[in-house]
Amino acid sequence: MNSTILFTILSLSSLGVLSGIILFFIAKKFHVEEDPRIDDVEGVLPGANCGGCGYPGCRKFAEVCVQSKELEGLFCPVGGNNCMTDVAKILGIEVIEKAAMTAVVRCNGSYQNRPRTNVYDGTTWCKIVHNLYSGETGCSYGCMGLGDCVKSCKFDAIYISEETGLPVIDQDKCVACGACVKACPRKLIELRLKGKANRRIFVACSNPEKGGLARKVCKAACIGCGKCVKVCPFDAIEMKGPLAYIDFNKCKLCRKCVLECPTGAIHEINFPPKKSKPQPDPSGVAEKIENKDSSA
Amino acid sequence: MKLKKELKTFPKGGVHPADNKLSANRPIEELPLPQTVAIPVSQHLGAPAKPIVAVGDTVKVGQVIAESGGYVSTNIHATASGIVAKIEDVMDATGYRRLAVIINVEGDNWLENIDRTPDIKSEINASQEEIIKKVQADGIVGLGGATFPLHVKLTPPKGKKAEMLLINGVECEPFLTADHRLMLEKGQEILVGIRIVMRALDVEKTLIGIEANKLDAIEYLRTLTEGDVGIHVIPLKVQYPQGAEKQLVEALTSHQVPIGGLPIDVGIVVQNIGTIFAVYESIQKNKPLVDRVITVTGKKLINPSNFLVRFGVPTIDLIKAAGGLPQDTGKIISGGPMMGKALNTSDVPVTKGTSGILVLSKNEAKREEVLPCIRCARCVSHCPLGLEPYLLMSLVEKGMIDEAEKEIITNCCECGSCAYVCPAKRPLLDYIRLGKSIIMQRNREANQKAVQEARK
Numbered sequence: 001m002n003s004t005i006l007f008t009i010l011s012l013s014s015l016g017v018l019s020g021i022i023l024f025f026i027a028k029k030f031h032v033e034e035d036p037r038i039d040d041v042e043g044v045l046p047g048a049n050c051g052g053c054g055y056p057g058c059r060k061f062a063e064v065c066v067q068s069k070e071l072e073g074l075f076c077p078v079g080g081n082n083c084m085t086d087v088a089k090i091l092g093i094e095v096i097e098k099a100a101m102t103a104v105v106r107c108n109g110s111y112q113n114r115p116r117t118n119v120y121d122g123t124t125w126c127k128i129v130h131n132l133y134s135g136e137t138g139c140s141y142g143c144m145g146l147g148d149c150v151k152s153c154k155f156d157a158i159y160i161s162e163e164t165g166l167p168v169i170d171q172d173k174c175v176a177c178g179a180c181v182k183a184c185p186r187k188l189i190e191l192r193l194k195g196k197a198n199r200r201i202f203v204a205c206s207n208p209e210k211g212g213l214a215r216k217v218c219k220a221a222c223i224g225c226g227k228c229v230k231v232c233p234f235d236a237i238e239m240k241g242p243l244a245y246i247d248f249n250k251c252k253l254c255r256k257c258v259l260e261c262p263t264g265a266i267h268e269i270n271f272p273p274k275k276s277k278p279q280p281d282p283s284g285v286a287e288k289i290e291n292k293d294s295s296a
Numbered sequence: 297m298k299l300k301k302e303l304k305t306f307p308k309g310g311v312h313p314a315d316n317k318l319s320a321n322r323p324i325e326e327l328p329l330p331q332t333v334a335i336p337v338s339q340h341l342g343a344p345a346k347p348i349v350a351v352g353d354t355v356k357v358g359q360v361i362a363e364s365g366g367y368v369s370t371n372i373h374a375t376a377s378g379i380v381a382k383i384e385d386v387m388d389a390t391g392y393r394r395l396a397v398i399i400n401v402e403g404d405n406w407l408e409n410i411d412r413t414p415d416i417k418s419e420i421n422a423s424q425e426e427i428i429k430k431v432q433a434d435g436i437v438g439l440g441g442a443t444f445p446l447h448v449k450l451t452p453p454k455g456k457k458a459e460m461l462l463i464n465g466v467e468c469e470p471f472l473t474a475d476h477r478l479m480l481e482k483g484q485e486i487l488v489g490i491r492i493v494m495r496a497l498d499v500e501k502t503l504i505g506i507e508a509n510k511l512d513a514i515e516y517l518r519t520l521t522e523g524d525v526g527i528h529v530i531p532l533k534v535q536y537p538q539g540a541e542k543q544l545v546e547a548l549t550s551h552q553v554p555i556g557g558l559p560i561d562v563g564i565v566v567q568n569i570g571t572i573f574a575v576y577e578s579i580q581k582n583k584p585l586v587d588r589v590i591t592v593t594g595k596k597l598i599n600p601s602n603f604l605v606r607f608g609v610p611t612i613d614l615i616k617a618a619g620g621l622p623q624d625t626g627k628i629i630s631g632g633p634m635m636g637k638a639l640n641t642s643d644v645p646v647t648k649g650t651s652g653i654l655v656l657s658k659n660e661a662k663r664e665e666v667l668p669c670i671r672c673a674r675c676v677s678h679c680p681l682g683l684e685p686y687l688l689m690s691l692v693e694k695g696m697i698d699e700a701e702k703e704i705i706t707n708c709c710e711c712g713s714c715a716y717v718c719p720a721k722r723p724l725l726d727y728i729r730l731g732k733s734i735i736m737q738r739n740r741e742a743n744q745k746a747v748q749e750a751r752k
Contacts, residue, residue, distance in 0.1 A: 118640040121663045123723045131730050133391025133640055140392050209393070213385065 037090055038062050044086040045076060050154050052077040052177025071096050078155075078175040100194040101176035103158075103169050107188045108204040108265065109142040110164030113220040130185035138217030141207040143167065143188055152183035171198060171269075193248040197270065201253055203244050204267040210242055215263065222265040228257035303508055305533035306543040309680035311713045313470045313536055313634065315509055319593050319600040320473045324481055326604045327617055329401050333376045333608030334386045335361065336396040339647040340437040341444045342368030347397055353380045358407040358584050360433075361397050370435040370445045375586040375606035378402040389630045389637060389644050396645070399608070410583050417580040418488050420495060427496040427579060434584035435648075439570035440464060440539070441631065443649040446571060450496045452560050458497045459563035462548055463490060463504040463572060465513065466532060466539035469632025472652040474589040475569040477602045479506070479513040482573055483520050489576035490527060497565055502527045503548045507534050536634060537711035541566050543680050555707050570651075590614065590646060594655030596622035605646055612642040614653050626661030629654040634712050667720040675714035675724055681707050685714035685724040692731035697738075700731045708732060 041062035048058070053076050055061040065074055065087055071094070076083050081097045088095035114137045120129060126148040134140030145165040150158045157173035158180060160166070167180075171194070180189045188206050203222055207214040211223030224242025236250035237257060246257070246266070258266045338344035345362035355361060355374040362372040378401040385393035406412060422430065432447035452458050467475040479486060490502055504521075506514045508531050521527045532538055532547055542553045544566055551562040559566050570588055577583040586606055593600040598619025605614060611628065615621050621642070629636040630650055638661075646653075675685040683704065691700040705728060714724040 123666075123726045125726075125730075128723075128726045128730050131733050132726075133637075134387070134393075135391075136640075138387075209385070213393075 035066050037066050040090045041065050041087050044079075044083060044090065046078045046083065048078050048154065048175075048177075050078060050175070050177040050179065052175065052179070065091065070094065077101065077177050080175075101191045102171050102174045102194045102198075102200075103176060103178075103180055103189050104192050104200065104202050104204075104267075104269075105143065105167050105169065105189055106202065106204055106206045107143040107166060108220040108267065109137060109139055109218050110166055110220075112164070114139055114142065114218040126183075127185045139207055139214070139221070141186060141209070142205075142218065143186070148183045148185065149180035149189060152179040154179065195248075195253065195270075199253050199271055200248070200269045201251055201255065201258060202246055202248070202267055203265055205243065205265045208241050208243050214242070220264055222261075223263055225262060227260045227262065228266060231256045231260045299508055299511075299514075299531050303531055303533035304547050305535045306538060306547045306680060308682055309678045309713060310535040310537065310543075311678055311716050312534070313716065315534075316470045316593075316595070317473050317476070317509070318471065318595070318597075319591055319602055320476055320510075322473075322477070322599075322601045324477050324589055324602045324604050327606075327609065327614065329376050329404060329606065330609055330613050332381065332398055332400055333606065334396045334398045334610070334645045335372060335375060335608040336386065336388050336394050336645060336647055337362040337372055338388075338394050339372065339443060339607065339649065340370050340435075341442060342366065342370075344395065345369060345372045347383055347395070349374075349380050349383075349397065351380050351383060354378070355380060355399060356405045356407050357586060358410050360584075364432070364435075368445055368448055370437055370447075371433060371584070372397075373435055373584040373586050374399060375608050376401045377405040387641055387644055389639060389647065389650065391637075391640050396608075411581040412583070416484050416488070418484070420488070420492055420579070422492070422495075422579050424496050424498065427492055427575075431496075431575060431578055434574075434578040436571065436574050436578055436585050437648050438568055439574060439588055439648065439651070440568035441635070441649055441651055443647075446567075446575070449565060449567075450493070452497075452565075456560050457563065458499050458560060458565045459501070460549065460565075461490070461494055461497060461499050461502040462544060462559075462564055462566045463502060464539055464541075464544055464566055464568045465504055465506040465510070465517075466544060467510070467569075468507060468534075468536045468539040469634055469636075469652070470536075471593045471654050472591045472632050473593075474591045474602055474651055476510050476513055478569050478573055478589055479510070480516060483516050485576045486569060486572050487517075487520055487527065488580060489572035489574075492575050492579050493565075493567060493572060494526065499565075500526055504529045505532050505538075505544055505548050506530070507532050507538060509534050537680060537709065537713065540680070540709045540711055542709065555704055585648065588648065588650075590650055591652040592618040592655075593652060594622070594657075595660070596624070596657050597655055607647055608645045610643045610645055611639060611653055614646065615642065615655060622655065622657065624658045625655055626658035627656045629656060634716070635710065664721040666722055669722060670720055672719060674717045674719065678713045678717045680711060680713065681709060683708055685728060686722075688731060689722065689724045689727040692727040692734075697731060697734050701735055705731045706735055 042059055045058040053061045075098050085095045116136045117138050118136055120136050124146045126144050126146045129144050135144045143166050145160055147160050149167050155173050155175055157170045158167050161168045176191050178191055205222035207221050214221035215223050222243050226239055228244050229237045234250050234252050236247045237244055258268050337347055343365035346365050347362045349361045356377045357374055359374045360371045361374045364370050376399055378399045381400045382398040386396040388394045428447050428450050436446040437443040465475055465479055514529055514531050517529045530548055537543055538547055541559055545551055545553055545559050545564050553559050554561055574585050587604055589602055590605045591602050592614045601618045627638045628642055629638050632652055633654055669686050679685055688700055688705050708728050712725050
């Protein structure tokens with residue numbers, strides 16, 4: 001009895017030792033040299049594997065960062081500037097900072113603004129509805145509210161509001177990875193500068209039809225009147241056909257266009273409540289904002 | 297009339313939806329003109345036509361109002377006389393706004409050179425080339441549903457020769473009876489039309505395929521073709537989707553159309569009954585395609601009917617003429633119940649592609665809960681093209697479009713048999729259609745790129 005146990009233990013442990021020795025030599029022989037910095041870089045990356053940088057996962061992005069000599073064109077939207085500074089420190093190269101971005105929905109066709117003309121009861125997938133027909137309202141360019149963007153978001157930053165039927169983006173959770181931009185079949189979501197104090201102004205309409213037709217189907221449509229273009233002191237607004245577009249790099253958030261827009265298609269986010277009177281001298285405002293810019 | 301026990305049909309798959317041919321005994325009636333008609337300039341497959349009339353112009357019925365926008369395109373004609381009121385975007389059956397010419401109707405003045413007498417002209421004077429030119433000018437497209445311009449189909453690509461003409465009198469969609477009535481009422485005209493198309497294609501043999509649920513039409517056309525060596529009427533077993541081109545070719549001739557190919561690859565051209573009648577009117581009567589027979593049907597409708605309708609008439613007018621919209625209408629479908637498309641407004645104008653208007657009650661149009669796939673493979677055994685719909689759906693759902701392309705998703709004819717038989721009520725066809733459209737979009741972009749690079 002005892003001898004059997006002894007024999008088993010001995011044979012198994014000798015087998016283990018033998019395999020250990022063989023594996024040791026094999027590991028030496030076939031050792032793959034890998035830049036240790038890749039592990040370090042991957043360590044400081046967020047590890048979300050969202051693909052927002054354009055590479056399949058954080059590991060691949062770390063490899064690309066280590067291989068490339070400068071960080072031009074390489075940016076992790078999730079980690080932001082802090083993360084990229086850490087990466088640059090590990091690699092000993094210069095960091096290229098980028099302003100924080102966030103997603104905005106360029107449609108304001110809520111239940112109140114855009115009456116439903118028919119009922120869709122099929123597959124709840126925006127892509128399929130877009131492929132089938134114009135949607136439940138008269139607007140064939142607006143949000144269908146079935147939540148392809150919600151499904152695509154890995155950070156739980158989008159939900160469909162029950163009140164309006166439109167997606168709402170939680171700016172604290174949104175990391176600007178761009179997954180929702182790709183998921184939306186009507187290309188309604190855009191990545192824009194998060195803006196100073198998280199303030200943003202954008203045209204919340206994507207209907208390129210003529211003003212009359214657009215207004216007929218949605219109260220909050222951009223009708224292409226061009227008033228905002230005229231009033232903008234910074235040339236930040238241009239007309240793309242009958243649809244206004246605000247260039248976020250030029251916009252100084254003066255809010256003149258918001259007051260001017262007759263349909264309320266231009267949205268402002270995170271501003272204090274509107275004052276009763278419009279702001280004074282535009283040139284003064286411009287100077288002030290520019291000064292702030294240089295100090296920041 | 298007695299038929300053989302073993303009738304021809306396609307060998308694989310297919311389903312048997314209830315017939316519901318409610319309007320089979322109702323003769324074709326002409327519908328009175330409404331006050332305005334909206335004629336979309338894109339009623340066919342291919343490039344949209346370009347409007348050549350201006351607002352304020354006076355037009356007569358049969359006058360060209362939009363010129364063909366390319367080779368795969370056709371002319372569009374005024375379907376009512378009057379004054380052009382507007383040229384603007386109008387919601388069409390696809391659910392998107394498309395350009396249309398809107399005419400305020402005044403009287404019913406036709407162009408003088410159109411022969412509107414009911415006499416049958418059976419002598420064919422036009423030559424092969426004249427026929428092809430004339431059908432292009434008269435805006436004739438395949439009226440089976442795909443609306444492919446006829447002149448393209450009558451000109452086989454180089455190196456290919458048509459050997460046989462097949463006439464599609466199957467009408468396998470439940471509810472629809474337009475082709476059935478046309479065969480019964482315009483049988484002689486249709487035979488002349490067949491001879492015209494035979495001359496245009498230079499073929500000697502024609503088979504007319506009719507499903508066995510239309511015995512009166514089979515009998516009538518058989519008596520008309522008695523003693524004719526070239527034209528034969530073949531009764532077919534009732535099976536959906538027999539009217540699909542590839543299935544009809546296989547049912548009638550046992551030839552299999554290759555994957556990604558057309559019937560012309562096996563020397564066959566298929567034409568629909570409605571198209572043949574339009575060819576007759578164009579060549580013999582000089583009448584362009586301005587109207588067609590449309591079945592307006594539904595279990596709750598008071599008078600399911602077959603109407604001869606001018607294009608551009610709003611759908612609601614047809615329903616009103618058939619007894620008005622029932623109280624509990626759930627869906628209005630343009631086409632048949634299997635392949636038709638639900639309309640999102642009843643103002644949609646009827647076009648060359650509208651074969652029927654079906655009004656479904658709320659109960660009939662009800663969707664059932666979608667459950668997970670249980671791998672019963674019913675969709676596989678019912679797919680007439682031998683595809684695996686459950687696999688295609690899950691591939692598209694996961695975004696694996698390349699793999700779906702390898703599984704030949706593009707060969708799907710969208711007959712909907714898979715979704716019809718699925719016990720879990722899965723929307724298989726929705727996903728397959730999405731996958732097909734993504735691949736088509738990709739191919740189009742690749743083509744454009746190639747063209748741009750070639751220009752450089």
